[in-house]
Amino acid sequence: MTGPHPGQGGAAESGTDRSGMRSGTVWQIRTDADLVELRRVVRERSARSGMSLIEQTKFMTAASELARNTLVHGGGGQVEIIELRRAGTDAEERGVRLVFTDQGPGIADVAQAMTAGYTSGGGLGLGLGGARRLVEDFRLHTTPGSGTTVVIASWARAGRPSRGAALHTLHDSDQGGIGARW
Numbered sequence: 001m002t003g004p005h006p007g008q009g010g011a012a013e014s015g016t017d018r019s020g021m022r023s024g025t026v027w028q029i030r031t032d033a034d035l036v037e038l039r040r041v042v043r044e045r046s047a048r049s050g051m052s053l054i055e056q057t058k059f060m061t062a063a064s065e066l067a068r069n070t071l072v073h074g075g076g077g078q079v080e081i082i083e084l085r086r087a088g089t090d091a092e093e094r095g096v097r098l099v100f101t102d103q104g105p106g107i108a109d110v111a112q113a114m115t116a117g118y119t120s121g122g123g124l125g126l127g128l129g130g131a132r133r134l135v136e137d138f139r140l141h142t143t144p145g146s147g148t149t150v151v152i153a154s155w156a157r158a159g160r161p162s163r164g165a166a167l168h169t170l171h172d173s174d175q176g177g178i179g180a181r182w
């Protein structure tokens with residue numbers, strides 16, 4: 001990152017939008033160095049939200065692929081990083097949302113672009129589809145000729161039972177029983 005100025009890479013001020021919601025920090029994506037720095041920042045925000053190391057790595061890997069697409073295919077753009085909070089069953093839950101935006105050529109065939117192995121040139125074609133599998137929420141909006149926006153979000157599982165842990169509450173009388181499931 002070259003400095004805290006929009007258009008030069010790095011972060012712009014975060015602030016409050018008209019609806020009173022706190023908006024996120026905006027990072028410009030213009031150079032390879034911006035990608036490196038963005039990975040660091042996403043890792044840091046993910047850790048702060050309480051994500052486990054594995055959750056952080058999944059989210060950061062998805063972010064890294066999407067940021068590279070913004071740079072390579074979108075001709076550069078920006079990402080807004082938003083820290084999320086919501087009421088959970090017995091504790092507040094935290095997460096991170098990233099909004100990647102570019103004013104590049106857009107994607108004419110989204111289904112094709114999402115297909116594993118498809119690349120319009122030079123890549124492995126695993127970025128978009130891979131990113132979708134690594135996050136809890138994935139949205140893509142694109143307009144050929146005017147640009148692409150991809151939004152991803154994941155939540156920390158801290159304080160919530162994992163699916164594996166939930167198995168301990170099963171009784172033998174439950175459908176199939178534990179033995180039948182494993």
Ligand SMILES: Nc1ncnc2c1ncn2[C@@H]1O[C@H](COP(=O)(O)OP(=O)(O)O)[C@@H](O)[C@H]1O
Nearest residue numbers: 069073074113119120123124125126127128148
């Ligand atoms: N931000 C973007 N703007 C325009 N096209 C994009 C963008 N992101 C992805 N694409 C298109 O989707 C294709 C698949 O993306 P991806 O799975 O990341 O593969 P790769 O980047 O290796 O080509 C790209 O080759 C490109 O044609």
Ligand SMILES: [Mg+2]
Nearest residue numbers: 069123127128
């Ligand atoms: Mg890619």
